[in-house]
Amino acid sequence: MVKKIFWKGFLVGCLAFLFVAALGYYKLVKSPDIALAQLELQDLEGNMVEMADFDEKPLVVNYWATWCRPCLEEFPYFEEVKQRFGDDIHFVMISDEPIEKIGKFTATNPYSFHFLKSSKKLAEYGINEMTAIPTTYFYDISGNLIAKHTSALNVERLIELINGIH
Amino acid sequence: MKIGEKASFLIGSLTGFLFLLVLSVILVLIFE
Numbered sequence: 011m012v013k014k015i016f017w018k019g020f021l022v023g024c025l026a027f028l029f030v031a032a033l034g035y036y037k038l039v040k041s042p043d044i045a046l047a048q049l050e051l052q053d054l055e056g057n058m059v060e061m062a063d064f065d066e067k068p069l070v071v072n073y074w075a076t077w078c079r080p081c082l083e084e085f086p087y088f089e090e091v092k093q094r095f096g097d098d099i100h101f102v103m104i105s106d107e108p109i110e111k112i113g114k115f116t117a118t119n120p121y122s123f124h125f126l127k128s129s130k131k132l133a134e135y136g137i138n139e140m141t142a143i144p145t146t147y148f149y150d151i152s153g154n155l156i157a158k159h160t161s162a163l164n165v166e167r168l169i170e171l172i173n174g175i176h
Numbered sequence: 177m178k179i180g181e182k183a184s185f186l187i188g189s190l191t192g193f194l195f196l197l198v199l200s201v202i203l204v205l206i207f208e
Contacts, residue, residue, distance in 0.1 A: 013184075015181045015184045015185050015188065016184045016185070016187065016188035016191075017188060018185060018188065019184065019185035019186060019187065019188020019189040019190075019191075019192065020188040020189070020191055020192035020195075021188075021192060022185075022188070022189050022192065023188060023189035023190060023191060023192025023193035023194075023195070023196075024192040024193070024195065024196050025192075026189065026192075026193055027192065027193045027196040027197060027200075028196065031196075031200065
């Protein structure tokens with residue numbers, strides 16, 4: 011009898027974990043669909059930037075932060091892939107940190123991406139900074155969101171996702 | 177429910193929760 015009750019409890023415990031895990035995933039990790047028109051951006055000189063300025067090419071948008079280690083670890087992969095695709099694709103890296111901080115990073119890490127500052131906090135787009143960056147969005151030539159990926163990417167997966175918009 | 181049964185249910189729940197927690201951590205470490 012006691013054994014049977016233990017297994018009933020075990021089942022309830024498993025279900026409780028699945029519930030907590032699903033709730034945590036949807037609240038903390040899952041990234042929302044973000045339309046390009048929603049973005050409010052500035053370049054590193056403080057000028058407002060419209061995402062329409064990046065038209066006529068597929069677009070890879072990466073949300074990152076200077077303190078986020080996985081974000082920094084995937085940048086060399088992005089650079090490698092960018093060199094491979096040449097000017098066929100725009101790579102836009104967006105952080106909501108102060109421009110000075112982003113500028114300091116780009117000065118010491120001369121990557122060839124477009125680094126932009128988001129005027130809004132990433133949380134306002136529904137991206138949880140502590141758990142959902144790095145996150146990367148892939149838009150086709152018409153600006154339609156085709157794919158998104160939360161967590162760091164490697165070269166193979168990045169190429170695979172880019173092939174979906176290229 | 178007797179106290180022994182309650183305790184058994186509670187221990188079972190805790191074991192089930194921790195079992196899936198450990199399992200998911202292992203899976204994340206393997207596939208990440």
